[in-house]
Amino acid sequence: MRNKKTSEEVALGIRRRVFEHSMRNNGGYLSQACSAGEQLAWLYNEELKLGDPTLPMIPKPFEGVPSADNPNYHTGAGYNGPFEPQYDRLFIAPAHYALVAYATLIEVGRMAPEGLEMFNKDGSSVEMIGAEHSPGMEVHNGTLGIGLSTGAGLAYGRKLKGEPGRTWVYMSDGEVQEGQTWEAVQGASFHGIDNLYAIMDVNRQQCDGAMDSVMEVGDLKAKFQNFGAVCVDIDGHDINAMRDAVNEPHDGKPLIILANTNPFHSMPILEERFPRLHYVRFKSEDERSRMNVSIAKDLGVEPVDYSH
């Protein structure tokens, strides 16, 4: 299934949905929409080879966790289409990007807009931190660092079975502080897992603030290359750069695309909140109102009427 919009339009749509949602709910993962918009738009709108969704457009309520007593349990991966050998798979490793990921599903016609109304509501499967059963999710990634390893295992298994579909992991740069990320790259390289792809949102922010103030991570490209990956550094707001980056030859090695982004891209007023951008909760009615007017203007929409 191919969306009729351009990826630029999808990226704008993602930001508008996250903005409206955050205004109405007095907070949200706004900065992640700024940094990740183009990457998720490009993945879903152009790059990923996915089948039609297998789950209802309006998400079902929470139906229990996996257990032997819950035989009908399923993950939210059905929003990315069926598990078939030719199709790609995607893990959203930073599960707190869920709001942005759900907005993406809506923009590319894989989930109904009503899905976002269920965000973080009791009894809903559209959870704040994406769970396995949340739309578009396939595994739990809420503990940062486990996504790439799981992707490597799946990719290796699919390679053994001769499946042409790729395994993609959407990553955030903060998780390079976890040692497991480097174990994963080392292992994927050692075993020649070249059907593993990752695109990382290098926005240089983490929960406590700017990454350089929390724990410096050094030259990511050099580190990924030294651990055995092929790594391409691009402007994470330039969709043409993504189109080129994915063609980088990487025989026998995973491909990691570092998408360097601006955490207030398209919403410059968010810079007022630097360095605390992880979750933007408005501190006063004045701030909420000013941001509403400013961001609405930037995104070309009317300010959100959040009074009722």
Add this chain to the structure above:
Amino acid sequence: MVEMVSRPYASAFEKFAVGKPEILCLSADLTSSCEVDGFRDRHPDQFLSLGMAEQNMMSFAGGLGLAGFRPFIHTFGVFMYRRPYDQLMASIAYPRRKVRLMGFLPGITTPGGMTHQSIEDISVMRSIPNMTILETGDATEVESICEAADSIDGPVWCRVLRGSVPRLFDTPIKVGEMRVLSEGDDILVVTSGITTEEAMRARSALKEAGLSIRHIHLHTIKPFDHKQLLDHIGSVKHGVVTIENHVTEGGVGSLVAETMADAGVGKRLVRLGLKDTYAHGGSRAYLMRYYGLDALALVGGIEDIMGQKFGITEEDMEAARVDDVHSLVKAEAL
């Protein structure tokens, strides 16, 4: 004299895995120590070296499970749950991946000391939803552990014995059942793993002392057949003694205590095992004596319940086996 079997896991795993391409053998730099070096050499297409990187290995195995494979992870038990506990939870246990966790060196079966001895693994695994727990107590159980583990629709934690292992039983593990080794009516003795052999060593001396022992051996710790245990408890007059190669908190002793408390059973229970303590490095026989996990300790537990001494000494029991520290059946002296 009990028959000793050399490296039963090595041949059992190979026999089990050959011809099953969906079974993968994962190792974390302890391949010969876990007796799968021969398998690695003869079946490299089913073998995956993941190095000393257990966090990645656990999530990677979860990914393999997602792709339809059934990975058997081989390393020392401690290395599979202490450091990569989060990965065990999120990538394996929660999604019920069919990952078979073959944990070697259970409890004090190694002179490697605290860092190598998994003394609280059963407690940890019992509290993980979706986890199944199996423990081997002899060569026949080691030989049948792969089939037993692979019959489970979900993750399985296995305590596996290696090296020179006694053959005590002649039937394979049947998941969910318990072995009834004697059917007396004074005291119920519940054992698992290496403590079963200890209870068997004490059998004739206890009989000599006029005690009628009901002895059951557990290879399936979770899920657990509480009703069957209660029937056995109901068949004895005086009480229950558990003895385990594990801390007494959260292991088999706790399992029995919970079963009794839930059912309102008012009999005495003595739980033997590591008493809220780490162990140190030493031979198995030394550690079992030092920490009270051996036949003599079991006699003491029974005396406690009966309120009398029977004057049983080590000489009255069948000889304890002494493993060579430097043995050809072990890859290293651990």
